[in-house]
Amino acid sequence: MTPTRNRAALPNQAGIGLRHPHLPEFLAASQPVAWLEIHSENYLAPGGPRVAALERLRGDYPLSCHGVGLSLGSAEGLDRAHLARLRALYDRFEPELVSEHLAWSTAPDGTFLADLLPLPYTHETLQVVANNLDLAQEALGRRLLLENPATYLRFSEADWDEADFLAELVHRTGCGLLLDVNNLYVSARNHGTDPVAPLARLPLKAVGEIHIAGHARVVITGSELLIDDHGSAVAEPVWDLLAAALSRTGPKPVLVEWDTDIPTLPVLIAEAERANVYLREINHAMG
Amino acid sequence: MRWVELQTSLHQAMLAHSPDPALLALLAGPTGERERRLAVYRNNVRHALLNVLEAAFPVSRQLIGEACFTAVGLTFVAQHPPQRPVLYAYGGGFPGFLAAFQPLADLPWLADIARLEWARNEALFAPEAPLLTPTRLAAVPPEQLPGLSIWLHPSVRLLQSRWPIHAIWDAHQPNGGPLDAVDLKHAQSVLVWRLKNAVVQQPLSAGEFVLLTAFAAHRPLAEAAETAAGDDATFDLATALARFLNQEVLAISDQHNGNALGH
Numbered sequence: 001m002t003p004t005r006n007r008a009a010l011p012n013q014a015g016i017g018l019r020h021p022h023l024p025e026f027l028a029a030s031q032p033v034a035w036l037e038i039h040s041e042n043y044l045a046p047g048g049p050r051v052a053a054l055e056r057l058r059g060d061y062p063l064s065c066h067g068v069g070l071s072l073g074s075a076e077g078l079d080r081a082h083l084a085r086l087r088a089l090y091d092r093f094e095p096e097l098v099s100e101h102l103a104w105s106t107a108p109d110g111t112f113l114a115d116l117l118p119l120p121y122t123h124e125t126l127q128v129v130a131n132n133l134d135l136a137q138e139a140l141g142r143r144l145l146l147e148n149p150a151t152y153l154r155f156s157e158a159d160w161d162e163a164d165f166l167a168e169l170v171h172r173t174g175c176g177l178l179l180d181v182n183n184l185y186v187s188a189r190n191h192g193t194d195p196v197a198p199l200a201r202l203p204l205k206a207v208g209e210i211h212i213a214g215h216a217r218v219v220i221t222g223s224e225l226l227i228d229d230h231g232s233a234v235a236e237p238v239w240d241l242l243a244a245a246l247s248r249t250g251p252k253p254v255l256v257e258w259d260t261d262i263p264t265l266p267v268l269i270a271e272a273e274r275a276n277v278y279l280r281e282i283n284h285a286m287g
Numbered sequence: 288m289r290w291v292e293l294q295t296s297l298h299q300a301m302l303a304h305s306p307d308p309a310l311l312a313l314l315a316g317p318t319g320e321r322e323r324r325l326a327v328y329r330n331n332v333r334h335a336l337l338n339v340l341e342a343a344f345p346v347s348r349q350l351i352g353e354a355c356f357t358a359v360g361l362t363f364v365a366q367h368p369p370q371r372p373v374l375y376a377y378g379g380g381f382p383g384f385l386a387a388f389q390p391l392a393d394l395p396w397l398a399d400i401a402r403l404e405w406a407r408n409e410a411l412f413a414p415e416a417p418l419l420t421p422t423r424l425a426a427v428p429p430e431q432l433p434g435l436s437i438w439l440h441p442s443v444r445l446l447q448s449r450w451p452i453h454a455i456w457d458a459h460q461p462n463g464g465p466l467d468a469v470d471l472k473h474a475q476s477v478l479v480w481r482l483k484n485a486v487v488q489q490p491l492s493a494g495e496f497v498l499l500t501a502f503a504a505h506r507p508l509a510e511a512a513e514t515a516a517g518d519d520a521t522f523d524l525a526t527a528l529a530r531f532l533n534q535e536v537l538a539i540s541d542q543h544n545g546n547a548l549g550h
Contacts, residue, residue, distance in 0.1 A: 045412035047441070049484040052415075075291035082372055100415030105372065107298035108291050112369040114335040116326060126288050128495050132448065153324035154315040155293075190324075220323060237355060 012251035014275035035062035065095040073104030073119040083139040099145035099178045120155035121165040131171040143177040149230030150183035163201035170203040180211040186226040213257035231260035246282045301332045336364040346459045347401045365498035406479040408443035412424035413442035433509035438540040442481035453490045494522025
């Protein structure tokens with residue numbers, strides 16, 4: 001059985017990713033934000049102002065911890081030392097939610113590549129990720145939400161569709177789903193598929209959190225590619241896809257991610273406010 | 288191909304100059320498109336790691352220029368990628384890499400500036416420790432003072448250079464000193480530490496540097512002071528101690544339990 005010890009749920013409202021440039025404003029005054037998300041790996045240092053700031057803010061905001069380095073897709077299993085570091089962080093801050101990605105970032109020789117790299121969806125990798133998820137949930141003492149990735153390439157060998165692969169992982173490991181709507185859109189556009197179609201196949205009952213973010217559009221030698229750079233406002237088609245997702249999941253905590261070209265805090269909060277409008281509409285619609 | 292082999296091939300493609308044709312054959316989509324798609328990941332990986340170096344070594348970057356820093360940084364990244372998923376600790380090998388990098392040999396102080404910047408990075412993330420305050424030191428019985436060992440705060444880093452590294456660093460800050468006033472013949476020792484949650488640095492006199500180095504080696508106070516005075520005729524223990532106590536450079540160690548500084 002999956003251990004569950006998350007002390008409370010995140011509110012079904014919009015939250016924002018806590019970024020270093022905004023720490024002084026958060027420390028100076030309470031901000032109109034329902035909850036915060038951090039990248040776990042940014043808070044693993046033994047001391048210093050960032051950890052101290054999180055210590056202070058933790059009491060005032062519900063918290064989601066988003067891991068970017070566990071490498072659940074790694075064929076050689078997980079880094080036990082890294083699991084121990086994450087466990088210590090989560091035991092210290094007791095986040096309401098903990099999430100990771102369907103991706104890999106640590107190579108078989110231990111090199112960390114600092115990006116969320118893609119994996120083929122095969123019977124073999126399904127077993128790899130399921131084993132890694134079991135180990136991670138056990139070692140962290142928590143249920144994980146697994147995020148659907150933004151991908152730029154696919155592999156010739158594939159036994160599973162991505163949505164079915166995720167559904168099978170949820171079924172086998174008891175993990176939840178972090179539905180990243182921007183990733184859904186970016187991947188669909190990059191692979192020439194319909195972004196709405198996966199909503200019919202993804203395990204939406206397991207959704208514990210939704211991500212939205214901006215993406216970049218690059219055109220190289222005449223063909224367009226969307227890059228999940230979290231460096232701009234959420235694009236209109238992604239807002240539409242959010243509405244489509246919420247109509248199926250009901251209200252959920254929605255996170256606005258903005259990681260490069262980070263805007264001023266009021267801009268980020270305004271983006272979260274717009275997400276709250278969508279959440280209120282769903283609440284009304286569901287009565 | 289087993290996933291572990293494919294993963295290794297992808298890893299190599301992230302840091303190598305051009306991808307293995309055997310790998311491209313395993314990807315989906317039009318042939319020309321596959322290499323371009325793979326390059327998106329390669330670009331992400333290299334620039335994510337380069338960004339870590341840019342954040343940790345901003346003055347080194349100013350000294351050699353952005354384009355040169357990008358080139359040397361990407362070379363370092365390809366040859367010495369991180370071995371742990373903990374990026375605040377990535378880049379410690381960069382100063383040594385710069386020191387051995389022949390094309391930059393005409394900037395002999397560059398590697399020491401990078402060492403200073405890495406010391407600042409380490410100070411930012413170092414553990415907390417209870418401070419040794421003037422009151423607490425004053426409570427030590429006088430007869431125990433000579434044998435007392437004093438600890439440095441875990442954020443403290445001591446650097447010694449044959450170049451004026453503090454002055455060069457300071458001249459590259461937004462409100463720093465004038466660059467043309469920097470005397471390149473002036474060697475400098477620098478103290479880096481975290482004061483009230485911010486990283487700060489100050490140049491040290493020869494005696495102060497010797498004193499703090501002796502503290503770092505857990506030499507008893509009397510011995511540390513004697514060595515400092517032997518090296519620097521202008522050294523005054525009372526002045527130096529007052530400065531370091533008031534600036535939160537000194538700490539109480541767990542090992543002080545049971546001695547005169549114990550809780």
